[in-house]
Amino acid sequence: xxxxxxxxxxxxxxxxxxxxxALGEDIDLSAYVSSTDEQPYQSDPSTLxxxxxxxxxxxxxxxDDPSQRSGTFIQMDNxxxxxxxxxxxxxxxxxxxxxxxxxxxxxxxxxAVAVDTDKYTASxxxxxHSGYFIRSLPGHKTDYPVQACLYLSKxxxxxxxxxxxxxxxxxxxxIITGCTTASDExxxxxxxxxxxxxxxxxxxxxxxxxxWNAETAVRPRTAVIVEEDGLFxxxxxxxxxxxxxxxxxxxxxxxENAAVRFNSILVAAAGSSLDAGSRVILNxxxxxxxxxxxxxxxxxxxTARGYIEGNAPDVKGHLECRGLILGGKGTIYAIPELKGTLxxxxxxxxxAVGKIAEEExxxxxxxxxxxxxxxxTIVRGFLRVDIEGLPPFxxxxxxxxxxxxxxxxx
Amino acid sequence: xxxxxxxxxxxxxxxxxxxxxxxxxxxxxxxETHVLFGPNGSGKTTLLMAIMGFPRYQITEGKxxxxxxxxxxxxxxERARLGIGMSFQRPPVVRGVKTRDMVAACLKExxxxxxxxxxxxxxxxxxxxxxxxxxxGFSGGEIKRSxxxxxxxxxxxLTLIDEPESGVDLVNISLIGELLNSxxxxxxPLVDRTCMGLVITHTxxxxxxxxxxxxxxxxxGVIGCEGDPHEILATIREKGYEECIQxxxxxxxxx
Ligand SMILES: Nc1ncnc2c1ncn2[C@@H]1O[C@H](COP(=O)(O)OP(=O)(O)OP(=O)(O)O)[C@@H](O)[C@H]1O
Ligand SMILES: [Mg+2]
Numbered sequence: 001x002x003x004x005x006x007x008x009x010x011x012x013x014x015x016x017x018x019x020x021x022a023l024g025e026d027i028d029l030s031a032y033v034s035s036t037d038e039q040p041y042q043s044d045p046s047t048l049x050x051x052x053x054x055x056x057x058x059x060x061x062x063x064d065d066p067s068q069r070s071g072t073f074i075q076m077d078n079x080x081x082x083x084x085x086x087x088x089x090x091x092x093x094x095x096x097x098x099x100x101x102x103x104x105x106x107x108x109x110x111x112a113v114a115v116d117t118d119k120y121t122a123s124x125x126x127x128x129h130s131g132y133f134i135r136s137l138p139g140h141k142t143d144y145p146v147q148a149c150l151y152l153s154k155x156x157x158x159x160x161x162x163x164x165x166x167x168x169x170x171x172x173x174x175i176i177t178g179c180t181t182a183s184d185e186x187x188x189x190x191x192x193x194x195x196x197x198x199x200x201x202x203x204x205x206x207x208x209x210x211x212w213n214a215e216t217a218v219r220p221r222t223a224v225i226v227e228e229d230g231l232f233x234x235x236x237x238x239x240x241x242x243x244x245x246x247x248x249x250x251x252x253x254x255x256e257n258a259a260v261r262f263n264s265i266l267v268a269a270a271g272s273s274l275d276a277g278s279r280v281i282l283n284x285x286x287x288x289x290x291x292x293x294x295x296x297x298x299x300x301x302x303t304a305r306g307y308i309e310g311n312a313p314d315v316k317g318h319l320e321c322r323g324l325i326l327g328g329k330g331t332i333y334a335i336p337e338l339k340g341t342l343x344x345x346x347x348x349x350x351x352a353v354g355k356i357a358e359e360e361x362x363x364x365x366x367x368x369x370x371x372x373x374x375x376x377t378i379v380r381g382f383l384r385v386d387i388e389g390l391p392p393f394x395x396x397x398x399x400x401x402x403x404x405x406x407x408x409x410x
Numbered sequence: 411x412x413x414x415x416x417x418x419x420x421x422x423x424x425x426x427x428x429x430x431x432x433x434x435x436x437x438x439x440x441x442e443t444h445v446l447f448g449p450n451g452s453g454k455t456t457l458l459m460a461i462m463g464f465p466r467y468q469i470t471e472g473k474x475x476x477x478x479x480x481x482x483x484x485x486x487x488e489r490a491r492l493g494i495g496m497s498f499q500r501p502p503v504v505r506g507v508k509t510r511d512m513v514a515a516c517l518k519e520x521x522x523x524x525x526x527x528x529x530x531x532x533x534x535x536x537x538x539x540x541x542x543x544x545x546x547g548f549s550g551g552e553i554k555r556s557x558x559x560x561x562x563x564x565x566x567x568l569t570l571i572d573e574p575e576s577g578v579d580l581v582n583i584s585l586i587g588e589l590l591n592s593x594x595x596x597x598x599p600l601v602d603r604t605c606m607g608l609v610i611t612h613t614x615x616x617x618x619x620x621x622x623x624x625x626x627x628x629x630x631g632v633i634g635c636e637g638d639p640h641e642i643l644a645t646i647r648e649k650g651y652e653e654c655i656q657x658x659x660x661x662x663x664x665x
Binding site for chain 2: 359371
């Protein structure tokens, strides 16, 4: 059965292997190598080289003191390096191991994301890949997040990732995913498929920090299905240079009263091209969403998208997209879209793009701050999105990650 | 001229190429508070903005000496750090910057900052506003209190205040009066005071709370009259600004 299904996935992938993506610069996959050696399993990731651990830490992955984490998964290039769990009621393993262990997992495989979406999803299916399987069992709540690190170590490598996240009924799961590279200048490609299944009454917070380098191309492909009374809360932070990023994660609220919140912080330095958005389809009564994004360019180009579609009674959605142009160059293109297909829905958006208002800078200068200090304070405020629903220590951690990168912007 | 901590000499100010103020002279000793009267559009706010150093207010002639330093060419923030502070009439909303952050910026780095901020907020009755974005959805009275809280943290030696009583209800006016009072050290003897104030008022209510020594009437960009603030207020109340202007014209034949 599994064989047969995966056989048909392979066929569909092959048929889509040259299919250009709907958005973003077309990446030449032949410029990258996609297979790598297996990684020797590391039972204790705190013994990884100091520089590697430091890079992972920069993306929110703590290896020296796992007490703040309920589980850890590390993938290096295309092979799993480590997986461990510290709390009952949670499963963390390489997705290949999970497929071997659970026959039923094939019911989730390529169900939220279509394998033939584009050549990138096809490539993940057809090439050597890994990824994580994270599952919270019914009724279990994690106090600390599970952390996952996707690490690119080899030059000119295409990293293929296929993640499956399942929050069973009434469970609570927090995940931090950090993506980073070993080298500051080598080219690389990251293709990451993530499929989330949030069952009735389950709550998932997903915090993703991207720390790539100025030569990396990144194509995440994420889809989420939220059932009745479920919650999906996503925080995405990209503040380091990247050559080309295109992503448009899509959430379907399939059950009544499902709720989704996206917070994104995007910073584009000169040479970076970002096309990032969040899409939420409200298909059940009283489903609701809030999408908040903050985009700053210091010379790069950002397309900040947002899409909310209301197809059921009493759904509610709001989209807020604010962009700041620091310095003379760079563009921000904000594209908020709303689609309603029946009466009794409430969708709205606000978008604003501009430079820092001189009046605000002067207000702070009149209190004794220099122009630079005033500007930094305003930028810090701009990047501060108050995140409801995130455990306080996680919110603090996210705030620290943002602050650590602020210095690079100024 | 000795003993003046603020000395404005023959000051001219233009805004966007339009000359607004001409030949302004004003001297103030340490510890004094002076009051500016004048009809709408006469240039009172312009004078305060020019003293504070906002770039849009270009000084075209004359100079400003503060504590022995010629500050005419100093920037806004340099003047703030030298000890000049201002309460804004319509301060901007700065999204993401909390009221707490503004007070902290005014305090600079001091020990026990957190506690000091909370005390100040209690005092101006704004504890609930500390974690709100500064000025976001604040009422007129709340803006006034927030501005005074920041000034109390900043402790400027020269405080510039534009119509502190406008739009404030009767309960709040006494709170604001009391705060101004402590900002300008009304209750300590003149010789011990180190703070100066320059206050714009239309109603004069604020004279009940601050110890104002000198009053000025501004007319059409010049200071037309200087004298006891209570007397000036009485004249304006009785006869209106028209009489002030006529009196001024009688005294300046070339006018
Ligand atoms: N930014 C500006 N551009 C052009 N003219 C200005 C500007 N700011 C002020 N003015 C003009 O300068 C003059 C003085 O204005 P100012 O605000 O100083 O008056 P004011 O005495 O404070 O009046 P009010 O009692 O109404 O507050 C007015 O004629 C005003 O229109
Ligand atoms: Mg005015």
